[in-house]
Amino acid sequence: MKILIIEDEKALAESMATYLSAEQYFCEFAETFDDAMYKAETFHYDCILLDLMLPGGDGMKILEALKADNKEDGVIIISAKGALEDKIRGLQIGADDYLSKPFHLPELAARIHSLIRRKSFGNNNLFRQNELTIDLLAKTVTVNDAKVVLTKKEYELLLYFISNKNRVVSKTALAEHLSGDVAGILDNYDFLYAHIKNLKKKLTEAGADNYLKTIYGTGYKWQS
Amino acid sequence: MIKLLNRPLKVFTLYALVILACSIPVYYFIAEYIWLSELDEHNRTVSGQLKESLLSQSPTDSLLEQNIAFWNKLQPVSDLKFVPTVKPDSIYTSLRKNKYIDEEEEKDRFRGLVSYVSIRDKNLQVTVESNVEETHETIIAITIITILFFILLFTGFVFLNRRISAGLWKPFYNTLDTVKAFELNKQEEVQFSQTNIIEFAELNASLEKLISKDIAVFREQKEFTENASHELQTPLAIIQSKLDLLMQSELSSEQSRLIEDTEKALGRISRINRNLLLLAKIGNNQFASTETIDLNALIEEQAGMLSDHLFTKKIILERDPEEVVEVNANRILVESMISNLLTNSIRHTASDGQIFIKLSSQSLMVINSGTTPLEKEKMFKRFSSLSSGVQGTGLGLSIVQQICRRYSWEVTYEFENGHHQFTVVF
Numbered sequence: 001m002k003i004l005i006i007e008d009e010k011a012l013a014e015s016m017a018t019y020l021s022a023e024q025y026f027c028e029f030a031e032t033f034d035d036a037m038y039k040a041e042t043f044h045y046d047c048i049l050l051d052l053m054l055p056g057g058d059g060m061k062i063l064e065a066l067k068a069d070n071k072e073d074g075v076i077i078i079s080a081k082g083a084l085e086d087k088i089r090g091l092q093i094g095a096d097d098y099l100s101k102p103f104h105l106p107e108l109a110a111r112i113h114s115l116i117r118r119k120s121f122g123n124n125n126l127f128r129q130n131e132l133t134i135d136l137l138a139k140t141v142t143v144n145d146a147k148v149v150l151t152k153k154e155y156e157l158l159l160y161f162i163s164n165k166n167r168v169v170s171k172t173a174l175a176e177h178l179s180g181d182v183a184g185i186l187d188n189y190d191f192l193y194a195h196i197k198n199l200k201k202k203l204t205e206a207g208a209d210n211y212l213k214t215i216y217g218t219g220y221k222w223q224s
Numbered sequence: 225m226i227k228l229l230n231r232p233l234k235v236f237t238l239y240a241l242v243i244l245a246c247s248i249p250v251y252y253f254i255a256e257y258i259w260l261s262e263l264d265e266h267n268r269t270v271s272g273q274l275k276e277s278l279l280s281q282s283p284t285d286s287l288l289e290q291n292i293a294f295w296n297k298l299q300p301v302s303d304l305k306f307v308p309t310v311k312p313d314s315i316y317t318s319l320r321k322n323k324y325i326d327e328e329e330e331k332d333r334f335r336g337l338v339s340y341v342s343i344r345d346k347n348l349q350v351t352v353e354s355n356v357e358e359t360h361e362t363i364i365a366i367t368i369i370t371i372l373f374f375i376l377l378f379t380g381f382v383f384l385n386r387r388i389s390a391g392l393w394k395p396f397y398n399t400l401d402t403v404k405a406f407e408l409n410k411q412e413e414v415q416f417s418q419t420n421i422i423e424f425a426e427l428n429a430s431l432e433k434l435i436s437k438d439i440a441v442f443r444e445q446k447e448f449t450e451n452a453s454h455e456l457q458t459p460l461a462i463i464q465s466k467l468d469l470l471m472q473s474e475l476s477s478e479q480s481r482l483i484e485d486t487e488k489a490l491g492r493i494s495r496i497n498r499n500l501l502l503l504a505k506i507g508n509n510q511f512a513s514t515e516t517i518d519l520n521a522l523i524e525e526q527a528g529m530l531s532d533h534l535f536t537k538k539i540i541l542e543r544d545p546e547e548v549v550e551v552n553a554n555r556i557l558v559e560s561m562i563s564n565l566l567t568n569s570i571r572h573t574a575s576d577g578q579i580f581i582k583l584s585s586q587s588l589m590v591i592n593s594g595t596t597p598l599e600k601e602k603m604f605k606r607f608s609s610l611s612s613g614v615q616g617t618g619l620g621l622s623i624v625q626q627i628c629r630r631y632s633w634e635v636t637y638e639f640e641n642g643h644h645q646f647t648v649v650f
Contacts, residue, residue, distance in 0.1 A: 217480030
């Protein structure tokens, strides 16, 4: 999988690449508008992470050029402005997703995972790990061919974990994924513990191994 | 506090009062002086005529005595009598009862002239008297007239003052109304009405300058907040990403705890920054687009997103979704308002508490159980409600207020029967 990171902040671009490389994503960088435009128009990427404010031009123009060329690359806008107008315009022009800074790297990984999955319908909608199978299209989970019924939130958590497998995901990232800012404002993660406990219980009772490890003090890690 | 024009009115009235009061004795003394000198003249005339007549009509002593007796009988006001020696003329004033005017209990005042005349080695004393107005009667008459004039003067002052006030000060009141209606938040330049009075024109010009400067400074400050928040987003994103990476290494429990605390604080900064940005954007009149929003549906949606938190705190949320209530506003803003109100009430409700949402076409009420009233004045101010250890941004209610202000809604807080009560009146 090839990803183009269009971001003029080197430190941030490197963090993203480091985190994503664990998932066998191959990352390329573009720091200026011209460089980004050249790479986006010349090569094919599974996903382009697009910062809107670039030295030399407006990132939105790159998106417009991609759409004008009918290129199929998935695009996630990453913006510091957080302006709703940008989000709406970006999605209208044809971006697949929008993430405002600051964000958790696991959230980015989950968005990319979801985007690539959507883009490659048909051939890649099953996730398998030993006895566990997730049908990403039908949104069903089976363990040893027996169906496990999960709530919406438990399923969302499971997807989040498998898109960040073998990496530690903090509970704040998880809580924000499930309920946005509210979790932090209320400073209460009990609901998260409850959902994770239920998810673990349902999977192990169905006969799956315990892949979800609790990392003391920081969060959780899905092992594959 | 008194009106500007009432101040000279007061002074003028007092001045008029003092002058008129001083005029009372002056008038009195003048009147008295004129009166008395006129009477003295009169007495002298009468006395002279009397003496002359007596001399011409009394050729013999017996006839003289007869005339004197006759005169004294007929004219009790004057008196003729023989005296041993002639003295210089003298004037007297006396008070006594006047038997001819019996309805009056009081004594009357008389002015008399005592003069002498010698008729054939006999000395005759001639006394002539006239009735004079009494002192107190003169004073009372003058005082009454003065008071009447004072009343006339005062009503005149008040009337003229009104006329002048209405006409002369009209441009001033126009300016005042314009300034009163001015709101810095709206960022609209003011237009004062034209005036041909130099002072008011100067006042208007200075105010216009002051206000446009204020508007510019305020705009600059708001833009600064927005830009500053933007600029902070990228470094925050870098810190967050580095922390996420740091978490992947083998960590001791001490290190994990450090990271956890750092991440919490970072989360808080990010939220505050996002909310500041939102506030600045509302202030800068962004989110201009509006649509018709079904409030029941929106509350349902927001409450659904919070269901996890309601469940963990065992809070019961009650609603009465009978009526269809729609408002015309920006969806993002209304969402934000409701989410902030709900989050706020969840935060301040103890476990096993209750939250009621009452929605009508006039108002939205969010009521939750509580123990002590919150500080009304401070609660909508930025960062004012933040106490240490609370993870809120201190901006939630400011955002609610700002959004309400945008749509001319009114948000109020009451504490009644152990319930916090937030009301948004549409």
